[in-house]
Amino acid sequence: MHFTGMNDTTYARVRDRIREDILTGVFAPGVRLVVAELVQRYGVSQMPIREALQQLQGEGLVSLLPQKGASVRKLDxxxxxxxxxxxxxxxxxxxxxxxxxxxxxxxxxxxxxxxxxxxxxxxxxxxxxxxxxxxxxxxxxxxxxxxxxxxxxxxxxxxxxxxxxxxxxxxxxxxxxxxxxxxxxxxxxxxxxxxxxxxxxxxxxxxxxxxxxxxxxxxx
Missing domain, CATH: 1.20.120.530 (GntR ligand-binding domain-like)
Known part of the structure; x- marks a missing residue:
């Protein structure tokens, strides 16, 4: 599901960059992915960050838990x-x-x-x-x-x-x-x-x- 008004190009670019940073070890397994910090790192608003994390959860790279936010899953x-x-x-x-x-x-x-x-x-x-x-x-x-x-x-x-x-x-x-x-x-x-x-x-x-x-x- 895409948010209304979402720029698919921005969303896809952010998703791909977060995925790359996970696979290259920038974000190690277990590390929390704080939306505010990701906004600063990738220079975008919260909306594409949140949508990218949802997609990466679907891929299995990210866990999203209520009250705990996102964290990197172990890719074994x-x-x-x-x-x-x-x-x-x-x-x-x-x-x-x-x-x-x-x-x-x-x-x-x-x-x-x-x-x-x-x-x-x-x-x-x-x-x-x-x-x-x-x-x-x-x-x-x-x-x-x-x-x-x-x-x-x-x-x-x-x-x-x-x-x-x-x-x-x-x-x-x-x-x-x-x-x-x-x-x-x-x-x-x-x-x-x-x-x-x-x-x-x-x-x-x-x-x-x-x-x-x-x-x-x-x-x-």
Whole structure:
């Protein structure tokens, strides 16, 4: 929910900066996030700060408690594993349902996005590749006509992209993404519900395992 009159650009900028400061350790786990102090730090009014904290609570980075305000949650392997397990269940369901509604023109769009994704990866354009990956999955998810499920998935995209920008991908994971995306497209073309679900479940599990391994390796 956005406050009336909220400048979405300001809100998103503040949210992204607070998230970055949490992930880079500026705000350690357990630290209270005082609105008045955040107003001074980021040079904005209270309104976008409060809305940003609400969004970050949805991502799981911030806890908001009555009378206590906001504090930074610990971002550990257990949290990452739980987040991806939820994604696995929901995305598998969405890809199954999307086949019923997926048009040939949408499949063509997915093929073009995948082509652009592979070019971005080859050119080492991480930010562009992350954006294209999100776009690829968003088309499939939205096509399933379950906005409540999509809302749950969408609330973590910013966090996942930030974590990937920080920890990167293994070479093995990049190859897996390309292979999995191609198999998902083929399953959609063939209207093969079981194959689409199997590959999607594998795709999310591999993403979880790779990110956790990257976090372990780069923080030890």
């Amino acid at each position: 392997e257990h949290f990452i594993s739980n987040m991806y397990d939820v994604r696995m269940a929901i995305e598998t369901m969405l890809v199954r349902r999307s086949i019923e509604y997926m048009t040939e023109s949408q499949i063509c769009v997915l093929e073009q996005i995948q082509n652009d994704y592979e070019i971005a990866v080859e050119s080492d354009k991480m930010s562009e590749a992350l954006h294209l990956n999100e776009k690829f999955h968003s088309i499939i998810n939205v096509t399933a006509h379950n906005p409540e499920a999509v809302k749950i998935i969408d609330q973590h995209w910013g966090l996942i992209d930030s974590l990937r920008s920080k920890f990167g991908f293994s070479n093995k994971r990049v190859k897996e993404i390309i292979s999995d995306h191609r198999q998902i497209i083929e399953a959609l073309k063939q209207r093969d519900v079981q194959l689409a679900a199997t590959v999607t479940e594998k795709h999310v599990k591999e993403a979880k395992d790779d990110l956790i391994l990257r976090m372990r390796t780069l923080t030890e």
